[in-house]
Structures are given as structure tokens and as C-alpha cells.
Amino acid sequence: MLRLFVLLVLALGLFAGAGPAAAHTLSESHSAWEINGADIDLVMTIPTREVERLGPTGTSPSDATVEAYLAARVYPSSGGDRCPLAPPIETPAAAPGFRKYDFTFRCRSAADLKITSRAFFDLVPSHTNFAEIQDQASGAFAEQLITRDRQTVEVSDGAASRLKSASFLEFVAMGMMHIFTGIDHMSFLLGLVLISRRLRDLVFVVSGFTLGHSLTLALAVTGVIRPHAEFIDALVALTIVLIGAENVAEQIRKPAAIAAVLGGALALMALAAWAGLGELPALLLLGGGLFTGSYLMMSGRLADAGRFRVLITLVFGLIHGFGFASNLLEMQLPTERLAELLVGFNLGVEFGQLSLVLAVTGLVMGLRRLRLAAPRPITVDLAASFLVGLGVFWFVTRSYP
Structure with a gap:
């Protein structure tokens, strides 16, 4: 006894x-990009456990801290130039266990658009961002996997989904990381x-x-x-x-x-x-x-x-x-x-x-x-x-x- x-x-x-x-889940986030010509709206949805990585241990960072972190690392670009952010950044209601941030960008033109997400890769190299891209003018829709090795993706009408073009070995690697993380x-x-x-x-x-x-x-x-x-x-x-x-x-x-x-x-x-x-x-x-x-x-x-x-x-x-x-x-x-x-x-x-x-x-x-x-x-x-x-x-x- x-x-x-x-x-x-x-x-x-x-x-x-x-x-x-x-x-058990991977380190991940979700981004929804809505393209209206040269104006782009972005909604980032992030699990609370990911947000907490940005603050001191045991504390949850303020929205201002998270907004500053994301604004420096997540953005579209046009013609090779980064599109400026049009404030304010909004914080829509999110499901329990998540935080949501709404950004608006004003690009100089709608030509040669690309989106970039560098968020969380400096904290968790295996992080994955699941991006959904909707072009309101053409109705084109694409899904993209943004990873540490592929942080910038091109946006064009009829763009193929990254999930459709992802290789068999990429999903093998994702399964292995699911165990290791x-x-x-x-x-x-x-x-x-x-x-x-x-x-x-x-x-x-x-x-x-x-x-x-x-x-x-x-x-x-x-x-x-x-x-x-x-x-x-x-x-x-x-x-x-x-x-x-x-x-x-x-x-x-x-x-x-x-x-x-x-x-x-x-x-x-x-x-x-x-x-x-x-x-x-x-x-x-x-x-x-x-x-x-x-x-x-x-x-x-x-x-x-x-x-x-x-x-x-x-x-x-x-x-x-x-x-x-x-x-x-x-x-x-x-x-x-x-x-x-x-x-x-x-x-x-x-x-x-x-x-x-x-x-x-x-x-x-x-x-x-x-x-x-x-x-x-x-x-x-x-x-x-x-x-x-x-x-x-x-x-x-x-x-x-």
C-alpha cells in the first residue's frame, strides 16, 4: 500500500x-483571402494555443500584440510591391478556442498578385497555414497549403488548388509530423x-x-x-x-x-x-x-x-x-x-x-x-x-x- x-x-x-x-493536432492556422480587384480582405483564424505562443508563458497576449505580429508577417503583394494595410484591424467574434482578425489591404493594381504568410514559422517550423482564396470578379476559388518552405503563393484566375497539386510524399511527411508534433x-x-x-x-x-x-x-x-x-x-x-x-x-x-x-x-x-x-x-x-x-x-x-x-x-x-x-x-x-x-x-x-x-x-x-x-x-x-x-x-x- x-x-x-x-x-x-x-x-x-x-x-x-x-x-x-x-x-494532437498540428500547429496550424487558417486564412481566408477575398480579392475585389486591387482591394484584398483577409480573415485570419488562429487557435488559442497558437496565439499563446506570442505571449509570456502562462499568459495570453493582447489583441494589439497579435495584430502587430500578424501585420508584419501576413500580407499580399502586387507587382513585387507589398500592399499597404488599410486600418483599422477588426476582431470579429470567433468560436470558443479561437481568435479571429480581419485585415484590409489596398494594392496599387490587381496584376501579379501574390499572398505571403510568415506567421508562426519562427516559433514552430512545422506550422501549416490553410489558405482559401476567393476572387470575387471571376468567381475563381483556390486552396493553398502555406508551409515554411513555401510561404508565398501566386494568385491568378483558375489557380489550381495546392491540395490538388500536393504530392503523395508531402502527405507522407505531414503524417510523420503529426506524430512528431x-x-x-x-x-x-x-x-x-x-x-x-x-x-x-x-x-x-x-x-x-x-x-x-x-x-x-x-x-x-x-x-x-x-x-x-x-x-x-x-x-x-x-x-x-x-x-x-x-x-x-x-x-x-x-x-x-x-x-x-x-x-x-x-x-x-x-x-x-x-x-x-x-x-x-x-x-x-x-x-x-x-x-x-x-x-x-x-x-x-x-x-x-x-x-x-x-x-x-x-x-x-x-x-x-x-x-x-x-x-x-x-x-x-x-x-x-x-x-x-x-x-x-x-x-x-x-x-x-x-x-x-x-x-x-x-x-x-x-x-x-x-x-x-x-x-x-x-x-x-x-x-x-x-x-x-x-x-x-x-x-x-x-x-x-
């Missing part, structure tokens, strides 16, 4: 000290490595996870299923709590105690949801509590839980797959290339997670050979407690935004 108490205190300490963390996905994969004592066990759990997220990624992007994004973010965090808790339960051999604590906490959250508190539905929380209790009890009583975890990680993969799909849904992929781009993105996700798993596994094996690794019980206790604390923090903050 003393060991269980120490681990719970450590997890709660990590939860209390955790700062805001990036969700998604802290919650990387945390979950760390939990899979911790729980796997043998290479065969690791193959089982990664296979189940891959099958699950590949299935729901395809279903979501093709429109068969459209989940609530706010629910998925919280459930992704819950999977991190569960994989960390299973590691703890296996180490201390008290799955019933861990199952009771987590299952009971979710049941209390369900009661609070029935009372109108929080964003998650009460039935979803109640079902999560029942699943959590059953899962931890079963995994703690199986002599060889490797095969059982294939099914569990498949369920977890279904949840993460919807998270992977969120970016692709926002991009409005061209239907004629949907299958190709979906395969490319999914391959990138697989390459990314395989690289991460192999890197962590290789590091552990190397440290063992050099006899620099801490005993497995200590390593698992610390890492699993960290995952539980971090996952709880994310789950609570995403359930009660």
Missing part, C-alpha cells in the same frame, strides 16, 4: 505541475513500449493500435463517421491515463485498487455531467468508467496479457484515428485524390510511430548493454506515473475547458 500511495502522490504532483500542452500520441506510444516486456508483445500492441487508427482515419475522412472533435481530444487523453495506469497496476500487482480509483473518478464525473457540469456526455463518462474498471481488472489477472492487449490497443487506436483525421477534415481534401492522399498521410503516421517506437526501444537496449539503465521497476514506476499525471491533466482540462 505504501508503494501505491507514493505512486499516486507522484502522479498527482505531475498533474498539478503540468503546464498547457499541445493537443503530437505530444499526446507520443506519450501513448511510450506507454505501449513500457507495458511490453518482450518484442512479441510490442508487435502485438502496435499492430492493434495501427489497425484501429487506420480504420477510423479512413471512416472519418470519407465522411462515413463524423465524431465530435472535443470528445475525441478528451478520450485521447484518457487512453494515456489508462496505459499509464496499467503499467502501474502491473508493477504493484494491485489492479483492483487502480481500477476502483479511476473507474470511481469517471463515475463521479458522469454524475457531475448529469448536473450540467463539463463538456462530455454523462453516458460517455459512465461507459468510460465501466470500460476502465473492466480493462484494468482483466489485464491484471491474465498470465499472458499480450494477446489481450491487441484488442485493447485496437480500441485505443480507433480513438486516436479520429484524432489523426481532424486535420484532414479541416483541409477539405479533393475527392478525386482522396484515396491517394489518405494512404500517404496514413503511411506517414505509420513511419512516424514506428520510428519513435524503434528509437525508444533502441535507446533502452543500448543503456542496458552499457549498464546505465535504472532497474525496470523504477523506470516503469516513474514513467508510468508521469503518463498518468499528464493524461489526467489533459483529460480534465479538455473535459472542463
Whole structure:
């Protein structure tokens, strides 16, 4: 019991000290450019998490700070000359979790128009701006991906959509970056490595996870299923709590105690949801509590839980797959290339997670050979407690935004 108490205190300490963390989504922003001859209107929509990068840690910058930052880095140009900004900059109402800024530019002519966005690349090199360009005179519409390597794009009648011309390898790279920039996905994969004592066990759990997220990624992007994004973010965090808790339960051999604590906490959250508190539905929380209790009890009583975890990680993969799909849904992929781009993105996700798993596994094996690794019980206790604390923090903050 003393060991269980120490681990719970450590997890709660990590939860209390955790700062805001990036969700599974990529660093991104959205721009809508409306061209009326030589006059151009721009509406920038930016997630709050991106805006907060511009202020001191733990604070949200003022609109004036954000406006000055954007005005210096986002603009159209005509004939090689930057178009002047026509004040004032307006701040229209935005959906919760976003900020919106409306700019007006007066170009000297409508010839040789280009748009440039350099915002956030100095803070997050992997940032992507999804630009929509509408020419009111001709009715032409184009979508463009603005990245660090392509910060300026040409605007012309009948311009081809960047999504239509994006290469297969670009979507492979985007899938890989989704893993490398998604802290919650990387945390979950760390939990899979911790729980796997043998290479065969690791193959089982990664296979189940891959099958699950590949299935729901395809279903979501093709429109068969459209989940609530706010629910998925919280459930992704819950999977991190569960994989960390299973590691703890296996180490201390008290799955019933861990199952009771987590299952009971979710049941209390369900009661609070029935009372109108929080964003998650009460039935979803109640079902999560029942699943959590059953899962931890079963995994703690199986002599060889490797095969059982294939099914569990498949369920977890279904949840993460919807998270992977969120970016692709926002991009409005061209239907004629949907299958190709979906395969490319999914391959990138697989390459990314395989690289991460192999890197962590290789590091552990190397440290063992050099006899620099801490005993497995200590390593698992610390890492699993960290995952539980971090996952709880994310789950609570995403359930009660």
C-alpha cells in the first residue's frame, strides 16, 4: 500500500505541475483571402494555443500584440510591391478556442498578385497555414497549403488548388509530423513500449493500435463517421491515463485498487455531467468508467496479457484515428485524390510511430548493454506515473475547458 500511495502522490504532483500542452493536432492556422480587384480582405483564424505562443508563458497576449505580429508577417503583394494595410484591424467574434482578425489591404493594381504568410514559422517550423482564396470578379476559388518552405503563393484566375497539386510524399511527411508534433500520441506510444516486456508483445500492441487508427482515419475522412472533435481530444487523453495506469497496476500487482480509483473518478464525473457540469456526455463518462474498471481488472489477472492487449490497443487506436483525421477534415481534401492522399498521410503516421517506437526501444537496449539503465521497476514506476499525471491533466482540462 505504501508503494501505491507514493505512486499516486507522484502522479498527482505531475498533474498539478503540468503546464498547457499541445493537443494532437498540428500547429496550424487558417486564412481566408477575398480579392475585389486591387482591394484584398483577409480573415485570419488562429487557435488559442497558437496565439499563446506570442505571449509570456502562462499568459495570453493582447489583441494589439497579435495584430502587430500578424501585420508584419501576413500580407499580399502586387507587382513585387507589398500592399499597404488599410486600418483599422477588426476582431470579429470567433468560436470558443479561437481568435479571429480581419485585415484590409489596398494594392496599387490587381496584376501579379501574390499572398505571403510568415506567421508562426519562427516559433514552430512545422506550422501549416490553410489558405482559401476567393476572387470575387471571376468567381475563381483556390486552396493553398502555406508551409515554411513555401510561404508565398501566386494568385491568378483558375489557380489550381495546392491540395490538388500536393504530392503523395508531402502527405507522407505531414503524417510523420503529426506524430512528431503530437505530444499526446507520443506519450501513448511510450506507454505501449513500457507495458511490453518482450518484442512479441510490442508487435502485438502496435499492430492493434495501427489497425484501429487506420480504420477510423479512413471512416472519418470519407465522411462515413463524423465524431465530435472535443470528445475525441478528451478520450485521447484518457487512453494515456489508462496505459499509464496499467503499467502501474502491473508493477504493484494491485489492479483492483487502480481500477476502483479511476473507474470511481469517471463515475463521479458522469454524475457531475448529469448536473450540467463539463463538456462530455454523462453516458460517455459512465461507459468510460465501466470500460476502465473492466480493462484494468482483466489485464491484471491474465498470465499472458499480450494477446489481450491487441484488442485493447485496437480500441485505443480507433480513438486516436479520429484524432489523426481532424486535420484532414479541416483541409477539405479533393475527392478525386482522396484515396491517394489518405494512404500517404496514413503511411506517414505509420513511419512516424514506428520510428519513435524503434528509437525508444533502441535507446533502452543500448543503456542496458552499457549498464546505465535504472532497474525496470523504477523506470516503469516513474514513467508510468508521469503518463498518468499528464493524461489526467489533459483529460480534465479538455473535459472542463
